[in-house]
Amino acid sequence: QVELVESGGGLVQPGGSLRLSCAASGSIFRVDSMGWFRQAPGKQRELVARISGSSTDYAISVKDRFTISRDNAKNTVYLQMNSLKPEDTAVYYCYAAVKYTVISNLSVAWGQGTQVTVSS
Numbered sequence: 001q002v003e004l005v006e007s008g009g010g011l012v013q014p015g016g017s018l019r020l021s022c023a024a025s026g027s028i029f030r031v032d033s034m035g036w037f038r039q040a041p042g043k044q045r046e047l048v049a050r051i052s053g054s055s056t057d058y059a060i061s062v063k064d065r066f067t068i069s070r071d072n073a074k075n076t077v078y079l080q081m082n083s084l085k086p087e088d089t090a091v092y093y094c095y096a097a098v099k100y101t102v103i104s105n106l107s108v109a110w111g112q113g114t115q116v117t118v119s120s
Contacts, residue, residue: 002026002109006094009114012084016118020079022094022111032097032106034077035068038090038116048092049079062088084118091115 008020022034035050035057049058049068056068067080081088094111 002028002096002098004094004096004109004111006092006111006114008079009092009116011117011119013120014085014118016084017080017082018084018116019081020092020094020114020116022077022079022096024075024096024098024109027100028075028098029101029104030099031075032099034070034094034096036079036092036094038088038092040090043090046090051077081116084116086118089116089118 003025005023006020008018010018012018020036033050033052036048037045038048039045046059048062049056049066051068051070058066065081065083068077070077091113093113096109097106098109099106
């Protein structure tokens, strides 16, 4: 199975920056996509960003402020978050959609979550 370990969350003032990391380990045949969801108390889960091959997608609310990238050699993805706003406050969960063999179906693994708080 695959394990995802997240890091990089914390407390930052509005306008500040953070970089989240998500490292995958385990026996994986193919990583289809990786990215982050976020969830704030009382709000629905939201897809923030994802990367699949060379393609990236972002939520409208974070477009032009966040950048997702990957290091395939390290099986790690990064989310650079700039110009942070209070509404970005949430728990951010990394995910990976993977195949373990050539004939297996896609499976989704989740990181433990990391708290991002944007406040003065």
